[in-house]
Amino acid sequence: MQFCGKTGSKTISKHFRLFWILSSAAAWVMNCCFSLPAMTDDDVLVRETVQKLAERVAAIPGLHGPLRLEWHPDANWSEGEGGHWQGIVRAELEKRALSLTEDAGAPALDLFAAETPAQVVLTAKTRVADRNEVRIVSVARALLSPISPPVAPVRLERQMIYENENRILDALSVGSGAEGGLALLLYKNFEIVALRLDSKGAVRDSVSLSAANLKPSRDPHAELSVRAGLNSVQLSGKVCEFLWEAPAEVKCHGERSASAAKSEWRGDVLLASPCDGSTWKLVNSGSEPNARQVLQVVPGGALPETNAAVLSEFPGPIIGTNRERNPDSALVIARSLRSGNYEIYKITLACGN
């Protein structure tokens, strides 16, 4: 049997691992590392899909090269992405003795790439003698994992350190140095799960709050904190406490009506400038789920509209912010509109920008 349910969540990203391994190195170096190619299952799937198409094209009766490959992707395909698919197509066709050319007079082999809600569809169309020949293959989109969006240069130093396809409700830096890591809250399959990750990004501990018979909630707010070794999760109308060492002993209390939303959540996140020690405040405005969001970092006491604000655009709505270990840094959770993944960024206020 092939198991499909609860599609495996990508709990640990390579970005995260790299980040913690290289945390002592400069952020710019890490940026470069992140963009290094990494072989994934995607490559295998893409190649298999293209191979299937190439086989079908090569089997078209009477089709001979050289052919001129014309790429027709849907508008949402990026140039780089399309280029990679094209490269594989070229290689696979030439493996099957179908040579390709740039000669404008050569017969065209039109290659269409489209995404449907559930599939990536690749279509090859060419003309042989007086007939059109069409070959189509597809692959489930869900099998191809999303890419991390490129990190744009910003005035705030910003680094994505973790991503997950499940909703990240909150994140917290724990420990320091090699002992450091992240603790986070995920909303997964209608359960809130607390994860502790080590400095390499591996899951050290996992605690499901469903052990406390917690009702599911549509309110995406939850806050994680640690006091004297006891982990506390503040939810709408309820507080749950647990120890990583005792995942079955989650205790929740203070439940009120499900509709009694918590009115006060975590206060302002403040950053301390490494240059002069001045205080800067994170201002998270906007709450629409389909908009990219700009995070403002404003001098303490200034209005959000101040000209002195440092801006950083995130690839989607910002879900939450939290302090980091270092006073000049903070964690920002955002949902990427590109990949749909939830991402944790570390932002750092740097001098000289």
Added chain:
Amino acid sequence: MRFTRSRWLAAISAAVVALACVSAQAAPPRYGGTLHVKLRASSVSLDPREWIPGSLSSSASEKLASLVYDRLVTLDDRARFQPALAAEWSHDAAGRNWQFRLRSGVRFSDGGVLTPADAVASLQATLGKGFEVTPAENGVTIRAAHPVSDLLAQLASGRNFIFRVQPDGTLLGTGPFFVAESVAVAPVEANPSATKPAKVKFQANEGAWSGRPFVDFVDVTLGEPPLRQLLDLQVGKADIAEIAPDLVRKGRLEGVRIWSSLPRTLVALRFDDGLASPASDQLREALWLALDRDTMANVLLQREAQPADSLLPQWLSGYASLFESPMNLQRARELRAAFSAGAPGAAQPLRLRVDAPGDLFKLMGERVAVNARQANLLVQVALPLSASNSPVPAAGLHLFAWHYDSLSPRTELEDFLKQLREGTNLPVNTTDPEQLFVQERRLLEERRILPLVLLPEYAGVRANVHNWNASAWGDWRLADVWLDDSEDPMTTKTPMGTQKNGSPARNQGARP
């Protein structure tokens, strides 16, 4: 190398979610209030077993049914199937045998526990022939005679909700709301042929397994005329209202926040083969060549529609761009010149009946007649069904609207054939897109169905509605929206009583 696979969503979101930028301080969502929704459909059925695939009314019915019922799985914006009532699932290598384990502890709105028998009974009624649905330990097993790699797409869409039939015939669901009150369609005394708008009031299901919705009530008014819907939105009588395609431009110009889906409705022509003298191959070909789809989409529908060359849209099949419908009046006239004098469309006009309701479709029918005339073809438009009390004479040509219900192109094509090509036993047993393409191409080349335009769904959304995150294919997800009282100062008066947003009256109405 890794790839951006969900840019599709981002692009669609950017393209279709034409929402005005609303500056608001980040705030936690609020519970409470009544969401007022206005729909164009004059009536809906909350019984998925009654829905006719492809019908326009099934669109409104599905929107409201999703408030009350859940499905086994859902499709998220990242093209991943997510557990819903099924906590997990598996299938064999061939994709014929599927097992679904039901989520434990799920209850219907009356407190009854969801059982495998409920899921089996629901799916036996909705999945149709070709599937054997049986109970299994803690779940259901679905077997098909042929591989159904698209089963999850089917289960995540259309009428495949899970419900329990009550002894009185009404249905119970596990969804975020239940029906609190329902005012049936009733004739207006002064004009028996007109109907009062029906109302359906949904109340939050406090014990919903997926979490209580934010709003307390969803108050739905049906049968609102298109212009009235837009006005209601502008004066604050509606929070969300459907917008007719020909009013979208007006709405945008007047600052209404407008959302649109991917194209969900195909408008097309269908030749009636049941007539004593059906249209000839030449007539069908000539009319196909005479149709000016671009003008229909860009002028008549003010660029709020797309010319259609295929039965399934590109976003659903992925291959629709291979089809073309080039307008060629010269060739159409040549074909017309070869007609015999008494042939339909020559001296004898071809009757075109507009089967879809509303003035917009009638206008499109008239546009077809104009196009036909340019090729020297005679097409006479019959009144729409809803506008005439007298029997409508037989017509050789029908203008119809088809609503895409399913996320499975195979299912959609099969339903299309069942509904529109009676007598043609052409089951679509494959999910291979190439085979689907071949079948669709064959159908289109017969020229018995001539696609015209594709219409998205449009809705106006007031600024007080937050977390509006409808799917690109039209699922409104109303359980996730919340209302900001400060932006909605109105006090709402409904036939069910007077209430103020944020402090709704708790009606313990009959459950469905």
